Amino acid sequence: MRDWLLYRTFWDLTITGLALGSIYSLVALGYTLVYGVLRLINFAHSEIFMVGTFGALMASQEFLGIPMLEDGGYPYRTGFMLLVFLVFILLCAMVFSGLGAVALERVAYKSLRGNGDLFGAVVLAFLTGFVVSMVFVDDTLANVIVAAILTAPITMGYMSLFRRGKQSPRLAFLISAIGASTAIAEAMAIWGPEKREQYQTPRILEKDVLFSFLGADVRVDNVIVIVGALLMMVALTLFVNKSRLGRGVRAVAQDAETARILGVNVDMIILVTFALGGVMAGGAAMLFTLVYEQSRFNIGFILGVKSFTAAVLGGIGNLKGALLGGLVLGLVENYASAVFGGQWKDVVAFVVLLVVLMFRPTGLLGESLGRARV
Amino acid sequence: MLLEVRDLHVFYGRIEALKGISFGVNQGEIVTLIGANGAGKTTTMRTISGVRTVAQGSIFFEGRDITGIAPHERVKLGICQAPEGRGIFPGMTVRENLEMGTYVRGGKDSQKSADLEHVFHLFPRLKERIDQNGGTLSGGEQQMLAIGRALMSRPRLLLLDEPSMGLAPMLIAQIFQIVRSINEEGISVLLVEQNATQALRAANRAYVLETGYVVKSGSGSELLDDPAVRAAYLGG
Numbered sequence: 111m112r113d114w115l116l117y118r119t120f121w122d123l124t125i126t127g128l129a130l131g132s133i134y135s136l137v138a139l140g141y142t143l144v145y146g147v148l149r150l151i152n153f154a155h156s157e158i159f160m161v162g163t164f165g166a167l168m169a170s171q172e173f174l175g176i177p178m179l180e181d182g183g184y185p186y187r188t189g190f191m192l193l194v195f196l197v198f199i200l201l202c203a204m205v206f207s208g209l210g211a212v213a214l215e216r217v218a219y220k221s222l223r224g225n226g227d228l229f230g231a232v233v234l235a236f237l238t239g240f241v242v243s244m245v246f247v248d249d250t251l252a253n254v255i256v257a258a259i260l261t262a263p264i265t266m267g268y269m270s271l272f273r274r275g276k277q278s279p280r281l282a283f284l285i286s287a288i289g290a291s292t293a294i295a296e297a298m299a300i301w302g303p304e305k306r307e308q309y310q311t312p313r314i315l316e317k318d319v320l321f322s323f324l325g326a327d328v329r330v331d332n333v334i335v336i337v338g339a340l341l342m343m344v345a346l347t348l349f350v351n352k353s354r355l356g357r358g359v360r361a362v363a364q365d366a367e368t369a370r371i372l373g374v375n376v377d378m379i380i381l382v383t384f385a386l387g388g389v390m391a392g393g394a395a396m397l398f399t400l401v402y403e404q405s406r407f408n409i410g411f412i413l414g415v416k417s418f419t420a421a422v423l424g425g426i427g428n429l430k431g432a433l434l435g436g437l438v439l440g441l442v443e444n445y446a447s448a449v450f451g452g453q454w455k456d457v458v459a460f461v462v463l464l465v466v467l468m469f470r471p472t473g474l475l476g477e478s479l480g481r482a483r484v
Numbered sequence: 485m486l487l488e489v490r491d492l493h494v495f496y497g498r499i500e501a502l503k504g505i506s507f508g509v510n511q512g513e514i515v516t517l518i519g520a521n522g523a524g525k526t527t528t529m530r531t532i533s534g535v536r537t538v539a540q541g542s543i544f545f546e547g548r549d550i551t552g553i554a555p556h557e558r559v560k561l562g563i564c565q566a567p568e569g570r571g572i573f574p575g576m577t578v579r580e581n582l583e584m585g586t587y588v589r590g591g592k593d594s595q596k597s598a599d600l601e602h603v604f605h606l607f608p609r610l611k612e613r614i615d616q617n618g619g620t621l622s623g624g625e626q627q628m629l630a631i632g633r634a635l636m637s638r639p640r641l642l643l644l645d646e647p648s649m650g651l652a653p654m655l656i657a658q659i660f661q662i663v664r665s666i667n668e669e670g671i672s673v674l675l676v677e678q679n680a681t682q683a684l685r686a687a688n689r690a691y692v693l694e695t696g697y698v699v700k701s702g703s704g705s706e707l708l709d710d711p712a713v714r715a716a717y718l719g720g
């Protein structure tokens with residue numbers, strides 16, 4: 111009987127489910143923050159997570175020189191040194207994802223809001239030139255040179271498209287989001303360290319069993335994930351509620367026009383919002399590689415869809431909703447895979463979403479819309 | 485002149501909402517813009533705050549051309565607004581709403597608490613509600629909160645857009661009383677109103693807006709006695 115498996119391993123499933131759910135929650139925060147401020151589903155957020163896993167890989171392999179598992183003989187760090195290593199890798203992943211999110215905002219979205227952003231237009235023009243030149247030659251250096259030459263005229267074209275004060279239709283933002291998502295993932299597949307292959311990341315710590323809880327083995331990596339995610343969420347909540355910029359984020363989410371009248375620089379707040387979401391996704395990425403020790407150029411896709419589901423499940427635009435939605439989704443998936451088998455877990459997760467939305471269309475804790483309970 | 489608006493044209497989509505209006509506010513004055521719905525009053529206020537794009541014309545504040553500068557720069561210069569519909573942040577407490585008024589300035593906590601005390605002196609009701617969410621306040625309390633929040637920025641020019649909207653007559657009288665006492669502290673006030681009688685009584689000078697044009701101007705009492713204004717805005 112399959113449910114005997116659920117019964118026997120209930121607490122094991124609970125702990126790993128909470129760990130997976132914490133990662134969903136952290137990524138869901140990015141969707142929810144941007145939605146709260148811009149009423150936009152940032153579909154490229156999954157790729158920001160993916161970039162973070164590469165940041166974590168780079169930090170542990172290149173900067174810290176942690177060898178791969180199969181090379182053997184890695185003396186695991188313990189105590190204080192381990193903590194230093196973990197924090198360093200975390201910060202690297204956060205910087206990668208944070209910068210990625212900020213660049214994404216400026217290139218893919220800001221111009222569409224009618225701000226005639228020169229930076230975004232230049233980057234977009236360069237990328238356009240690059241793609242165009244790839245049609246003719248297949249040599250990276252030549253492509254770069256051609257792109258550089260084409261940048262100025264194409265920039266002028268884009269600048270005339272993104273005229274001041276002309277807000278693009280909402281559909282344009284969505285298309286831009288999907289385009290940016292594909293572009294980032296494909297760029298990583300073409301120029302990333304492992305191209306299109308799945309690859310292992312080095313093992314950073316020995317996954318010892320820390321203690322037993324109701325017959326379940328609690329592994330150290332699961333504890334780090336759950337505690338780390340909680341700490342990051344507490345820090346984010348404090349920032350949003352107490353700091354000046356955080357207040358600005360809330361004000362723009364609740365009433366952008368009044369916020370502007372009171373002197374909130376909305377463009378800057380939007381940038382801060384993307385950066386916050388990116389940093390959280392970076393944190394999630396580091397924790398993810400810590401547990402699963404693998405990544406790939408398209409790893410963001412499924413995880414992004416799940417985290418978006420978590421955000422909607424909890425109530426999009428609502429920070430507590432993202433936390434709750436992520437944890438619920440992680441647990442449901444784990445229990446479902448014990449009852450129905452692993453191949454059914456995604457089905458069950460999405461059925462739960464459908465059922466919740468049928469009875470509570472605004473998610474478990476309600477949408478923020480207009481009265482952001484952030 | 486503290487604020488001077490010259491030949492202002494503003495479009496709302498394809499519709500020209502302001503078709504070249506000019507007016508001014510002197511230091512220490514209460515000036516009111518009256519007019520029916522759609523006359524362009526709110527557009528004028530939003531344009532002065534910098535959240536509407538100017539198609540033609542210019543706005544001067546203390547002699548400096550501010551037509552093109554960002555809204556937060558204008559708040560820094562001393563222009564703050566209690567917008568139409570009050571614009572209370574519903575998910576923030578009364579205190580947080582008030583502190584949004586000091587957002588641009590940043591400001592030390594000691595300064596902030598002095599400003600808070602000042603606002604509570606004008607609106608004791610807000611002090612009782614300090615930890616309540618803005619969305620749970622009554623209409624009158626929200627209006628007080630909107631004015632108090634604008635005052636927190638220490639403005640030189642206070643813009644009030646329809647402060648009497650949706651309020652009971654007794655509250656309206658109270659709000660106008662407070663507007664006068666704010667003005668006596670030396671803050672100049674630009675007031676937009678549909679409640680023309682009260683506004684003209686409070687104002688030093690007034691302008692009548694009709695479909696994007698200034699059609700009449702004069703002192704408050706002159707316009708109160710003007711038969712055409714009486715017929716159109718004061719109910720005969």
